[in-house]
Amino acid sequence: xARLHVPVRLRWSDIDAYGHVNNSAMLRLLxxxxxxxxxxxxxxxxxxxxxxxxxxIDGRPGSGTLTVIAGQRLEYLASIPYFRRPLDVQLWFGxxxxxxxxxxxxxxxxxxVTPPVxxxxxxxxxxxxxxxxxxxxxxxxxxxxxxxxxxxxxxVFSRP
Amino acid sequence: xARLHVPVRLRWSDIDAYGHVNNSAMLRLLxxxxxxxxxxxxxxxxxxxxxxxxxxIDGRPGSGTLTVIAGQRLEYLASIPYFRRPLDVQLWFGxxxxxxxxxxxxxxxxxxVTPPVxxxxxxxxxxxxxxxxxxxxxxxxxxxxxxxxxxxxxxVFSRP
Amino acid sequence: xARLHVPVRLRWSDIDAYGHVNNSAMLRLLxxxxxxxxxxxxxxxxxxxxxxxxxxIDGRPGSGTLTVIAGQRLEYLASIPYFRRPLDVQLWFGxxxxxxxxxxxxxxxxxxVTPPVxxxxxxxxxxxxxxxxxxxxxxxxxxxxxxxxxxxxxxVFSRP
Amino acid sequence: xARLHVPVRLRWSDIDAYGHVNNSAMLRLLxxxxxxxxxxxxxxxxxxxxxxxxxxIDGRPGSGTLTVIAGQRLEYLASIPYFRRPLDVQLWFGxxxxxxxxxxxxxxxxxxVTPPVxxxxxxxxxxxxxxxxxxxxxxxxxxxxxxxxxxxxxxVFSRP
Numbered sequence: 153x154a155r156l157h158v159p160v161r162l163r164w165s166d167i168d169a170y171g172h173v174n175n176s177a178m179l180r181l182l183x184x185x186x187x188x189x190x191x192x193x194x195x196x197x198x199x200x201x202x203x204x205x206x207x208x209i210d211g212r213p214g215s216g217t218l219t220v221i222a223g224q225r226l227e228y229l230a231s232i233p234y235f236r237r238p239l240d241v242q243l244w245f246g247x248x249x250x251x252x253x254x255x256x257x258x259x260x261x262x263x264x265v266t267p268p269v270x271x272x273x274x275x276x277x278x279x280x281x282x283x284x285x286x287x288x289x290x291x292x293x294x295x296x297x298x299x300x301x302x303x304x305x306x307x308v309f310s311r312p
Numbered sequence: 313x314a315r316l317h318v319p320v321r322l323r324w325s326d327i328d329a330y331g332h333v334n335n336s337a338m339l340r341l342l343x344x345x346x347x348x349x350x351x352x353x354x355x356x357x358x359x360x361x362x363x364x365x366x367x368x369i370d371g372r373p374g375s376g377t378l379t380v381i382a383g384q385r386l387e388y389l390a391s392i393p394y395f396r397r398p399l400d401v402q403l404w405f406g407x408x409x410x411x412x413x414x415x416x417x418x419x420x421x422x423x424x425v426t427p428p429v430x431x432x433x434x435x436x437x438x439x440x441x442x443x444x445x446x447x448x449x450x451x452x453x454x455x456x457x458x459x460x461x462x463x464x465x466x467x468v469f470s471r472p
Numbered sequence: 473x474a475r476l477h478v479p480v481r482l483r484w485s486d487i488d489a490y491g492h493v494n495n496s497a498m499l500r501l502l503x504x505x506x507x508x509x510x511x512x513x514x515x516x517x518x519x520x521x522x523x524x525x526x527x528x529i530d531g532r533p534g535s536g537t538l539t540v541i542a543g544q545r546l547e548y549l550a551s552i553p554y555f556r557r558p559l560d561v562q563l564w565f566g567x568x569x570x571x572x573x574x575x576x577x578x579x580x581x582x583x584x585v586t587p588p589v590x591x592x593x594x595x596x597x598x599x600x601x602x603x604x605x606x607x608x609x610x611x612x613x614x615x616x617x618x619x620x621x622x623x624x625x626x627x628v629f630s631r632p
Numbered sequence: 633x634a635r636l637h638v639p640v641r642l643r644w645s646d647i648d649a650y651g652h653v654n655n656s657a658m659l660r661l662l663x664x665x666x667x668x669x670x671x672x673x674x675x676x677x678x679x680x681x682x683x684x685x686x687x688x689i690d691g692r693p694g695s696g697t698l699t700v701i702a703g704q705r706l707e708y709l710a711s712i713p714y715f716r717r718p719l720d721v722q723l724w725f726g727x728x729x730x731x732x733x734x735x736x737x738x739x740x741x742x743x744x745v746t747p748p749v750x751x752x753x754x755x756x757x758x759x760x761x762x763x764x765x766x767x768x769x770x771x772x773x774x775x776x777x778x779x780x781x782x783x784x785x786x787x788v789f790s791r792p
Contacts, residue, residue: 161641161664163660163663164489164494164663164664164667165485165488165494165497165660165663167488168484168485168487168488168489169487169488169489169490169491170489174343174484174485175339175343175381176339176340176343177485179335179338179339180336180644180645183334183335183336183643184643184644187644187716188716218330220391221335221388222387222471223385223386223387223388223471224335224385224386225383225384226385227382228381228383231380234489236668277471309383311382311383311437321504323483323504324503324507324648324649324654325500325645325648325654325656325657327648327649328644328645328647328648328649329644329647329648329651329714330649334644334645336645343483343484343485344484347556348556396507396508396511490698494663495659495663496660496662496663498659499655499656499658499659500656502656503654503656538650540708540711541655541708542708542791543705543706543707543708543789543791544704545703545704545705545706546704546705547702548703551700597791629703631702631703631757
């Protein structure tokens with residue numbers, strides 16, 4: 153059981169006229185969590201120890217790999233009010249395939265809120281694509297090893 | 313077989329550094345399609361004939377009903393380049409339940425592009441909530457009748 | 473006195489928790505108005521007569537020209553409620569320089585709202601940049617002629 | 633000379649097809665900087681010492697005060713590439729009026745980038761409005777005192 157906990161800040165523009173995070177903002181929050189968790193640091197960046205625990209796949213422009221989103225699923229359990237503090241987005245690999253993988257997420261209230269609230273469950277299927285050939289490419293052994301500590305059972309949705 | 317065809321314009325800000333519509337913009341496009349298809353017109357608006365074929369549920373602020381998003385699923389089949397012309401978002405009701413309903417979508421290239429391209433399949437589960445009691449409420453007979461012409465088989469995803 | 477009237481649709485996500493268009497959405501609305509007014513049509517697009525009156529500068533990716541934003545100014549006169557109908561964004565050239573130009577805007581209520589409401593005044597300074605050399609380039613005679621019908625006094629702001 | 637330095641993280645969706653932060657994203661970044669600098673913390677939040685140096689005006693929904701944006705001005709000096717690290721947004725009060733104030737900004741490269749790059753200069757005019765009466769209200773003595781340490785000469789724009 154190993155999950156990455158990524159603090160993701162809301163923006164005021166994520167809030168809609170009902171005073172809650174609009175459902176359509178959620179994919180942006182998940183995207184930010186993936187980038188902070190999995191992307192390699194900026195070229196001139198010295199991450200603080202433990203800051204980005206698992207930059208396992210370098211999918212940035214220019215890296216030679218595109219991480220293409222093939223599908224997403226979201227389940228909204230409760231509406232999210234505005235917090236100035238970052239949400240606690242928990243994510244892990246629910247499945248590692250040959251050239252694809254599934255990221256599981258649970259989007260929770262900011263660290264320190266008691267009791268914690270689970271707002272959203274989600275899953276993203278990513279396909280690794282060679283930027284030059286534009287064809288799927290297999291995960292390398294190094295990538296697979298880097299992912300290994302963060303593999304767990306995929307998130308379970310309430311609805312079929 | 314009856315689908316609503318809603319023209320939804322991209323914004324330049326939907327395009328990411330890869331030159332395509334970012335996956336996270338898709339929920340906003342689906343939201344716009346739902347609003348144009350299903351919301352009642354502005355109070356002082358006289359829609360042109362056929363412009364908004366099915367304003368079946370009045371879920372606007374102040375209407376007494378909240379249409380709460382319970383879940384979404386998306387499948388991305390091809391990346392979407394920038395078009396100045398609106399995309400052709402096709403949507404219909406894949407399921408009518410007691411207090412909830414599923415909207416199915418196929419997001420296609422602008423009308424006139426040949427051959428047409430199917431970019432994205434999606435489905436949204438909506439729950440009707442009474443704004444005063446904050447509890448789910450059943451679809452009225454009038455709402456059910458208004459939806460009737462636009463019911464069809466739910467969209468079929470390629471992946472399980 | 474010649475202004476372009478560009479219908480620009482709001483998105484629900486432009487509305488913030490106060491129930492109005494968030495000020496930070498305005499630059500996106502102005503951007504959409506500029507694109508619809510001034511960009512050349514999609515490659516395979518046959519605009520309807522009068523639809524896009526003045527595609528004067530081809531600043532799209534791949535066109536060889538970048539239209540770089542050098543500065544913007546905005547004055548918010550009244551808060552904008554949600555409309556399903558497009559806003560009437562009026563724009564014109566307030567100044568044509570050698571390699572730069574100023575676009576003036578008045579953002580108004582949707583066509584048909586009486587009396588019309590002026591919500592926002594704005595101005596954008598654009599610099600034409602050669603995409604290959606990344607240096608400013610002068611407006612061509614053809615561009616200057618295409619702009620000519622839409623030149624007028626620059627928008628006047630209330631505050632200094 | 634006292635400026636607040638607010639770290640503001642980019643989102644991937646701020647980047648456009650040119651690979652830079654789109655100009656229209658800037659107002660959102662400035663908004664985030666203002667919120668982090670000036671808003672009171674979440675109700676149940678214990679800010680870390682020095683984290684939010686100057687929550688001087690409580691303009692959150694429900695606080696009784698609206699901070700209405702009356703005008704904005706932006707000058708873009710250089711295009712902003714994607715950084716995973718937060719930008720260093722520097723802001724201060726360039727003017728305190730009776731019921732209004734001007735915030736000055738300089739948007740700079742992330743802390744640690746050498747030499748630092750100044751990307752954008754901006755200024756926002758805010759009016760304090762009583763939420764009940766919807767009329768401007770004067771800054772209180774307490775607010776004025778809280779602002780005092782962060783007053784400096786207003787940002788100077790290159791263009792008139």
